[in-house]
Amino acid sequence: MPKLYSWRNFWIFWGGGMALFIYLIISGGALETVVAPSGILDHQSAATADRVNAIQQSWADAGVLELARWGMIADLVFITLYMSGGIIGGRLIWQRANSPTLKKVGLLCVLAYFLFGLTDYIETICQLVQLVNEMGSDILAGTAALAKPVKTISWIVGTFAMIVALIWRWRETRA
Template sequence: MAEGKLERRFWRFWLSGLLLLALMIAMNPAFSNEISPFGMRDHQTAGTALRVDAIQGAWQAAGVLNLARFGMAIDLVYIAIYAFGAYCGGRLFSQSSKPALRRLGWTIAVTAIIGGAADAIETLCQCVQIMMLKGSDLLAGVAATAQPVKTIAFLVTFFGLLTALYIRRTTRRAG
């Protein structure tokens, strides 16, 4: 793929993903209450059907259950867009003539795939439970297991891409 096309895809998808993430962060306070003080994150890390049922019951009582369902749908779209954008960014930097930037690019690309898969698994487990309005020990456990993997992958891709952009910018100035 030509670098220009790859770079355009990187910027378009990565920034669009970040905008969707900002939207989900802005929605999250609606899901915070005594049962789930951290909102959606509590649902992601619940780990048991009993905990999922308590969180969903509190959301239903607060009248935000449908908003939570909508938020999870947005999350699925975000996952595809952000992971693809991060992957494109990783591939872009993996083509660099500078070995450090090339290694960082490959790390980002691989991490974007792993993170996207973990996030999709986690969110699909959540979606099934919220659509059925019933927790599942298996699904809650899988989501809770995938949650730290996707969080670490997001941090690696986000800060990795910022670092790669910084390295590219400073080496272009120096050259």
């Protein structure tokens, strides 16, 4: 039986997450309307029920409400893949690196990807509930808007740290 914490699984989850992320960016243009010129990003940061309702109505008028639902479901898959891959990779680096500094970068990856996953799940679930109910909620919209900056920062930190750690680890194993 293959081990969960393997480089093979890292590349499957992390790479699969990256591929799905690119797909979501490419397909997200269909959700751009006059009311939501940034598409799904406007929905994530809406912060009020009235703003969510206006965005969702613009999507309904454009005939893309179902696409938005599937996009949010795909986002949940992305979160699962990318977070899992980041945690697997961070743990592998943390446990197997020779350099104490690289071990710390691995641990940073684990923490950043966990925080990213937690906050992005909160944000996306809050969005999806409003979309499925076809009604905005001040509490859910506010929660999603509060989670967004933490999610964004942890995604940037985790992604940058992982790329640095992978290059460092590659050089370390080549020496």
